[in-house]
Amino acid sequence: MTILLSTLNARYTHASLGLRYLRANMGELQDVTRIAEFVIGAKTTELVERILAHEPKIVGFGVYIWNVEETTKLVATLKQVAPHVVIVLGGPEVSHETNEQRIVQLADYVVTGWGDVTFPQLCRAILHGPKPLMKVHAGVQPPMADIALPYSLYTDEDIAHRTLYVEASRGCPFKCEFCLSALDKTAWPFNIDTFLGEMEALYQRGARLFKFVDRTFNLNIKTSLKIMQFFLDKLAAHPDDPVYAHFELVPDHLPDALKEGIAKFPPGALQFEIGIQSFNPEVQGHISRKQDNDKAAANIRWLCEHSHVHMHVDLIAGLPGETVESFAQGFDKLWALGPHEIQFGILKRLRGTPIIRHTDSFGLVFDPYPPYTILANRDIDFATMQRLVRFARYWDLVANSGRFTCTTPVLLGAQPFANFMAFSDWLYANTDATHRIALDRLAALVGKYLQQQGVQDAADLLARDGHGGKQKAAQSPQVAAPQRQARHLAA
Numbered sequence: 154m155t156i157l158l159s160t161l162n163a164r165y166t167h168a169s170l171g172l173r174y175l176r177a178n179m180g181e182l183q184d185v186t187r188i189a190e191f192v193i194g195a196k197t198t199e200l201v202e203r204i205l206a207h208e209p210k211i212v213g214f215g216v217y218i219w220n221v222e223e224t225t226k227l228v229a230t231l232k233q234v235a236p237h238v239v240i241v242l243g244g245p246e247v248s249h250e251t252n253e254q255r256i257v258q259l260a261d262y263v264v265t266g267w268g269d270v271t272f273p274q275l276c277r278a279i280l281h282g283p284k285p286l287m288k289v290h291a292g293v294q295p296p297m298a299d300i301a302l303p304y305s306l307y308t309d310e311d312i313a314h315r316t317l318y319v320e321a322s323r324g325c326p327f328k329c330e331f332c333l334s335a336l337d338k339t340a341w342p343f344n345i346d347t348f349l350g351e352m353e354a355l356y357q358r359g360a361r362l363f364k365f366v367d368r369t370f371n372l373n374i375k376t377s378l379k380i381m382q383f384f385l386d387k388l389a390a391h392p393d394d395p396v397y398a399h400f401e402l403v404p405d406h407l408p409d410a411l412k413e414g415i416a417k418f419p420p421g422a423l424q425f426e427i428g429i430q431s432f433n434p435e436v437q438g439h440i441s442r443k444q445d446n447d448k449a450a451a452n453i454r455w456l457c458e459h460s461h462v463h464m465h466v467d468l469i470a471g472l473p474g475e476t477v478e479s480f481a482q483g484f485d486k487l488w489a490l491g492p493h494e495i496q497f498g499i500l501k502r503l504r505g506t507p508i509i510r511h512t513d514s515f516g517l518v519f520d521p522y523p524p525y526t527i528l529a530n531r532d533i534d535f536a537t538m539q540r541l542v543r544f545a546r547y548w549d550l551v552a553n554s555g556r557f558t559c560t561t562p563v564l565l566g567a568q569p570f571a572n573f574m575a576f577s578d579w580l581y582a583n584t585d586a587t588h589r590i591a592l593d594r595l596a597a598l599v600g601k602y603l604q605q606q607g608v609q610d611a612a613d614l615l616a617r618d619g620h621g622g623k624q625k626a627a628q629s630p631q632v633a634a635p636q637r638q639a640r641h642l643a644a
């Protein structure tokens with residue numbers, strides 16, 4: 154074994170697309186390159202032992218916001234017991250503000266940005282000379298046609314048990330300042346026919362769950378329609394063995410041709426993640442996010458009312474200029490549109506993102522440790538931000554979990570944000586916890602709170618949601634995730 158590609162995934166079910174791209178593009182070194190994926194939370198010394206069992210000369214680590222702390226420990230320990238092993242880092246976390254990071258100081262080399270071409274070149278130089286002079290190598294971006302696609306490297310076990318990440322394009326033309334893709338300035342498509350050929354091969358091998366990581370699926374409608382037709386053909390040919398696809402969309406661009414295609418999908422086949430982030434035009438201006446709010450709202454409503462798509466819509470709290478009141482207005486507006494899930498995120502300062510230009514003017518204070526979550530800003534003090542963080546956590550447990558589909562609308566009433574915030578404050582005061590709240594206990598607490606609010610039929614509502622020992626009623630089709638989606642959501 155000469156080269157080992159490794160990373161710590163957030164979960165076993167997340168198969169790393171980045172490592173597979175690297176291996177697919179190793180050229181003559183592909184045969185001496187292996188992949189060893191781990192999951193965060195493992196014991197560092199055991200990981201070192203398992204890596205060294207491969208007897209690698211070079212180890213390439215994919216470094217991300219969720220694994221940088223554990224990977225730093227891993228690299229430090231690896232260097233202690235096997236200083237002869239050459240460590241190369243890559244990934245978004247080390248691609249910006251590179252030299253000031255401890256993990257970079259511990260490693261031998263870093264490839265920033267795209268690694269498809271530059272990582273194999275660096276490996277050749279390490280193995281055969283001349284020894285690379287620079288520590289940090291800016292990744293070269295090749296023409297898309299020169300990048301070998303990695304999908305054949307998904308193993309049968311990956312296909313059977315893990316989420317298959319795929320991409321028909323890279324990059325994003327938009328410039329939302331909190332987002333790393335803002336630096337791309339454009340999107341680069343892969344050849345669509347070649348890409349769909351790879352999807353066909355995956356399908357023939359048994360793949361049924363495809364998660365597209367394209368930043369914006371609906372940029373080029375011709376391409377979007379071709380991809381959708383691929384899945385519609387599969388669904389028509391084998392309705393009893395359905396495929397399931399997940400896409401990320403911009404909300405204000407949904408031409409009729411796309412709507413027509415979307416409307417043809419049966420329940421349980423399509424999931425959209427749609428970023429709204431903020432409905433506040435002033436905030437959108439601060440973060441350079443161009444969005445037609447009326448069109449976006451109309452499209453979300455159309456999707457909820459006229460399609461079977463399972464809809465996740467993202468909002469971010471803590472953006473510059475967003476007060477609790479304006480966030481609450483956006484939240485209530487979004488809830489009224491009827492998406493299945495509102496993904497309530499708290500702003501994070503991703504390395505390299507332009508959002509930091511607002512640090513002084515909006516008093517942005519970020520946690521110095523990953524994932525660099527905002528702690529306070531000019532409009533939201535630390536204590537209030539903590540309440541929002543708890544709101545987000547409890548929102549996932551109650552509203553997004555799909556376990557309280559009958560109860561949630563009553564809990565939210567006519568003022569969803571204010572009412573859930575009051576519930577969230579009460580829940581925290583009564584549990585001192587945001588994690589490890591067993592479902593039975595949570596249901597009992599929800600019931601107790603509703604009774605305190607004067608809701609007479611709280612026990613009935615909870616029973617209809619399957620809590621309290623009574624038979625669970627059929628869930629509202631708009632809220633309940635079909636089984637295939639539930640499997641996906643658990644990933």
Ligand code: SF4
Binds near residue numbers: 325326328332333
């Ligand atoms: S938030 Fe979405 S639309 Fe905005 S830059 Fe990032 S990927 Fe593009």
